[in-house]
Amino acid sequence: MSLEIRKISKFFGGMKALDGVSLSVETGEMICFLGPSGCGKTTLLRIIAGLESADGGSIYLDGRDLSSLPARKRNFGVVFQSYSLFPNLSVAANVAYGLECRRWPGAKIRTRVEEMLALVHLGDHARKLPHQLSGGQQQRVALARALAPEPSLLLLDEPLSALDAQVREELQEEIRRVQQHLKITSIMVTHDQEEALSMADRVMVMKDGRVMQTGTPMDIYRKPENSFVAQFIGKMNVLPAQKEIPVQSHVAAEGSRPRVIGIRPEDVQIACCSREEGTFNGVVDQVVRLGNLTRVSLRVGNIMGGEKDFTIVSELQGMGDGLEVGASLPLCVQPENVRVLEWH
Template sequence: MTDLVSDPKTISPTRTGATVEFRGLRRTFGATTALDGLDLTVEPGELVALLGPSGCGKTTALRTLAGFERPDSGEVLVDGEDITGVPAHRRDAGMVFQSYSLFPHLTALDNIAFGLRMSGIRKAERRARAAELLELVGLSQHAGRYPHQLSGGQQQRIALARALALQPRVLLLDEPLSALDAQVRLTLREEIRRLQQKLGITTLFVTHDQEEALSMADRVAVMRAGRLEQCAPPAELYERPATAFVAEFVGVMSRIPARTGADDGTVHVLGRRLPVNGRLLGTEAVGGTGEVDVLVRPEAVEVTADKNGTSRIMGAAFLGATSRLTVRLANGAEVSADVPTHAMTTLPVGAAVTLTLPERPVLVDRRRASDGGGS
């Protein structure tokens, strides 16, 4: 696959990125609430990924910004200007869809130039601009090809170039990579990010793919039931989730039954007393003694072969340099743990093991009713 041109001489940013604000957006469809008071600000030149389960409202938020949906209440602002009532064709936003939506009867060059033609740009100027964008996305040699003569990745590049042709203030990407195979998706997401950073265009990216969101975005906005759960840089979202929903939705997280200490900010888990990271997710604080769950990532769980261990390996999945074990505790809870693949010779399925956690603060949440007994 041809890379995007890393430093094209003919294309440069013509303006700085715009500030985008959602203020108290609410949108319902019959009895279904798609947006429930959404508040979010996207800074100039920033790429924010909207991430969440199906039906959480992320696509509705994007379509509301594009002008394809009208909110029941709330405001959409771009650079401080309220555009809530502005028609879609006057919003100065470029949009790339999952389905590409290229015109089958137009060549790659003419697809890119279509919006320029509709805007009354002279033929010579629009064709020159389209040619520059073809160079930018690395497809100059395919200018005369029709969509059916291009691969899926190439079609999506053309769709991206078409969205950029009118130099919009905001770029909107609605799951643009989900129809592509894994290798093309990996390459194209890196190239989209590189291009977005070069042009400095404010971008909202809707995806259900956590890896895409975490690898591409400056910040990830996790949505649930029409509301914003947390918006933060990827590392903060992964390491310091604000809610139990974010903790379990982003990445893999296991729940280990535990018991809190006597108002000392610690928790007893897997035979060790560990400090809590400062709060009980979803509540105000950890206090008193009681049954809770400790939330842990697979890479934080240490597994040791132990013939007298009370835990047992129930399954293993090869992930390359690491393998992911499913370990069942004596109380029935199951925990995911990542170990070096070379260590699997001493950790076969069915082996008795002991699990431990490193001595650092842990995330704690209310005990779920379905969890097993204490630690």
């Protein structure tokens, strides 16, 4: 089902937790809300779920206004960070619970529970109690339980935050696989940019209750519209606009906010070129060798004639043989790799 969020706002006392948030989610799409802690992700998800009311704006599910529909009638599947399974019920009974509440016939419930547990690879664990499972397995049960009643929307609030890195990565793939298999419209909240980029069809980046940018992972990374998005997703050199660094006119940002320029570290090439447009010198400040990647910080402030020293970070493939602190090297940036960003 499609979801249309229009200008949602929410106050807690005098504090504006959401400030005119709009988003269209297409049928079968997976959207991630991404942003730092406190930016309003959970509040927005809870409003969509009907667990919290908005102070302004509206939400439509397949064109139908949701405001008059209480949470229990929305038939949305919700998964939270804490698995919140019933500790005294078996895995199968946990998954069956929502179906019993909805008065599904017994035979249909048994089939559905089996189907759901197979989907999340827990077929052999049906009779166990939650405490007999690992954290990752418990979250799989929570996912199966949320999906069992054939919800029209799947809402996940930081479902993987409590899990260690390896399990987390497995479950990222698992959730995405299940979501695509069922073609269920889904929204997942996360503060982890890698998680958002790897799982979502589109990412909505939030800050202070506002949408900073919505786009595909590729768009968000390649074409960030402001310095916040640029620095929250991946690494970005953000510098004041200056004449030494040429910019292609078509990437110039519109709007009235102050502008800066952004260059990804992998787009700063060292000693790559003879003197030409886009070449300037930097003095190596630090070299960090990460094996497959070398991160080099270079001071360029004096060359640009500004009052402040600027540091540009370059990332090179490999071990950066021969790079030494103190060396003065030509740097080169292609104009198409320089983005003009609004300052946020």
